Amino acid sequence: MCPATLLRIKNLSVTFQDGNGGLEALDSVNLDLPECRFVAVLGPSGSGKTTLLRIIAGLIQPTSGSLQFNTPEGNPPRIGLVFQQANLMPWRTAIQNITLPLEMQGISEKDACERARGFIDLVGLRGFENSWPRNLSGGMAQRVALARALIQEPDLLLLDEPFGALDALTREHMGAELLRIWQARETTVMMVTHSISEALLLADRVVVLSARPGRLVRELDVPFPRPRTDEIRYSPEFVALSHDLRASIKEEPEPIPVARKPKK
Numbered sequence: 122m123c124p125a126t127l128l129r130i131k132n133l134s135v136t137f138q139d140g141n142g143g144l145e146a147l148d149s150v151n152l153d154l155p156e157c158r159f160v161a162v163l164g165p166s167g168s169g170k171t172t173l174l175r176i177i178a179g180l181i182q183p184t185s186g187s188l189q190f191n192t193p194e195g196n197p198p199r200i201g202l203v204f205q206q207a208n209l210m211p212w213r214t215a216i217q218n219i220t221l222p223l224e225m226q227g228i229s230e231k232d233a234c235e236r237a238r239g240f241i242d243l244v245g246l247r248g249f250e251n252s253w254p255r256n257l258s259g260g261m262a263q264r265v266a267l268a269r270a271l272i273q274e275p276d277l278l279l280l281d282e283p284f285g286a287l288d289a290l291t292r293e294h295m296g297a298e299l300l301r302i303w304q305a306r307e308t309t310v311m312m313v314t315h316s317i318s319e320a321l322l323l324a325d326r327v328v329v330l331s332a333r334p335g336r337l338v339r340e341l342d343v344p345f346p347r348p349r350t351d352e353i354r355y356s357p358e359f360v361a362l363s364h365d366l367r368a369s370i371k372e373e374p375e376p377i378p379v380a381r382k383p384k385k
């Protein structure tokens with residue numbers, strides 16, 4: 122069952138203390154994350170997309186504002202994270218990387234391996250369980266990272282440019298794979314991407330942040346029915362929405378810090 126809202130973000134602002142009077146990264150962001158939905162976050166470089174994800178993951182504290190998770194019995198949310206780099210442990214095989222979070226929870230290696238089998242199948246890694254990270258392609262390493270996040274049965278899966286380091290064709294393929302996996306798991310997903318077409322192809326809702334300090338400037342419910350295939354990229358509606366979103370993302374360069382005269 123999917124209640125309406127998994128996470129309500131209210132008036133979220135973040136200022137980093139950088140020794141120059143503070144750097145405002147996010148300004149008064151209000152956002153609802155609907156449960157079981159796929160939300161993509163777009164915005165110019167430096168608009169605070171990663172900062173937003175890190176706050177939701179509990180890795181940093183906001184300067185002001187609040188986050189309210191709607192989890193069963195008010196339990197702390199389980200959050201899975203996948204970054205641009207897979208960050209695998211090079212001394213552990215693919216399956217040992219996937220089981221790591223369970224082992225850290227005290228689950229025996231045998232039980233963890235049994236649970237991992239289903240996720241290995243889900244992400245398409247059967248036959249590569251015992252491969253070392255150095256022998257995996259970038260796409261396969263990201264599959265391991267996805268399985269490692271999913272095995273924790275997260276309430277929310279946060280993806281920060283998960284395919285940004287892959288070549289264009291592998292990236293497209295991984296996008297389709299992610300759709301398949303998401304549909305199979307019914308997990309709530311929030312994904313940061315620089316790719317407008319990736320956002321439109323994958324997400325139910327696209328949110329756009331302004332140039333720094335990031336403010337929410339656009340929320341778009343993607344109108345394309347599911348299941349979606351790559352073909353929708355070529356439809357006039359897709360092309361029109363891509364142009365429309367591009368106009369919302371004004372790439373403004375970050376202000377160059379003014380050199381201050383040394384005090385005498």
Ligand SMILES: Nc1ncnc2c1ncn2[C@@H]1O[C@H](COP(=O)(O)OP(=O)(O)OP(=O)(O)O)[C@@H](O)[C@H]1O
Nearest residue numbers: 137139144146165166167168169170171172173333
């Ligand atoms: N720990 C930190 N301390 C100081 N400033 C930070 C810190 N983390 C991020 N920033 C600054 O906050 C702003 C937002 O950064 P963030 O990485 O969230 O943007 P982004 O939209 O994800 O950028 P990109 O698309 O380039 O990855 C940037 O100006 C960045 O330099």
